[in-house]
Amino acid sequence: MALSLSASFATLALISLVLLNPCIAFKPKKLMNYSSDYSDGLSWLSGSATWYGAPTGAGPDDNGGGCGFKNVNLPPFNSLTSCGNTAIFKGGKGCGSCYQVKCTGHPACSGNPSTIVVTDECLYGICSDANYHFDMSGTTFGSMATPGQEDALRHAGRMAIHFARVPCNYQGLNVAFHVEEGSNPMYLAILVEYANGDGDLSLVEVLESTPGATWTPLRQSWGAIWRLDSSHALQGPFSVRLTTLTSGKTLVAENVIPADYVPNTVYQSAVQFSPVL
Structure with a gap:
């Protein structure tokens, strides 16, 4: 399903870049179940990640995105959202799919996975130079860090990550x-x-x-x-x-x-x- 990042790309993943936001940014009180039950036994794939929007925000200023979901800063999404490039967004049919993401290549990385939802689309530029790229909300990107090191990780810029598809589980909510x-x-x-x-x-x-x-x-x-x-x-x-x-x-x-x-x-x-x- 995926190709590993090249050695040269892994080197670039450690360099902090100043990037433009490539995403298209066009209520229930239940929480999504971010269980760690899926942390083991997954087929982890290699990808890359950047972030956009406010450092602790949901990405788009309007708290929506290219999937049309509303108020993604609120439960059950809680700003743990991301844009996906073509292979992830799938022309919109990838909207609502859930992934676990983690990083290990920076001192601020915790190595622990976070569960996120695809709510937006990532186009061109940084999104098209890797097989799989997530342009995450600031909250999502920071969630991969050791507690207290969120800003340090966000300052790292583009990051090599591992990701795996997992089932969504909106505890207590129906469609x-x-x-x-x-x-x-x-x-x-x-x-x-x-x-x-x-x-x-x-x-x-x-x-x-x-x-x-x-x-x-x-x-x-x-x-x-x-x-x-x-x-x-x-x-x-x-x-x-x-x-x-x-x-x-x-x-x-x-x-x-x-x-x-x-x-x-x-x-x-x-x-x-x-x-x-």
Whole structure:
């Protein structure tokens, strides 16, 4: 899946660089389960990392990003987020995938893994000169440091890291659907949030509440936002069927979006994927 960093790249990883932010920066009170159960037995891959935004921030100034997730500075994300380059972002279908990241090549590195979520996209420049690159929030980058050495690590600039894909586990939360602003009887756009396990999606479908209705696939609009442009007035309540990208698992949230939905509102489902890959 990955190629090791070259010797010359490993040398450059120790040099502090002044870099521009390459990321596209366009509420629940539960915490994500950052368990260390996955620290051993993983196939760790080599990658590189930088950081952007405020030193202890979530990355984008608007606390969102190229996936469309809202308020990533708040639980359950808690600013432990990152942009991913092409191999990680996957045209937006990598949104919501979870990784453990760690560093060992700097005196401030703890060597202990942090669990993060992909919430944004990293383009061009520093993001395209390695097979796998994470442009992390300042909080995420600092989380790889020995306690008290966060600023020292952030000052190191570009860093060689190890990373591994792990299942997402939003403890106490079910999958949620944010109906996006602008949705109306002829147009429905939804953001899918807090999916356990794979975290990523390859297909989102809706089922109207009309006799003989069949599942209708939505188009990926951008990031984790999916849309349906209809030739007729859509009739709710709507059920939503999700298919994950990594393992092809499916999940159905029945009648999760009411007929009288309000745009810019989150609707919690009663279902959740298993927190395994």
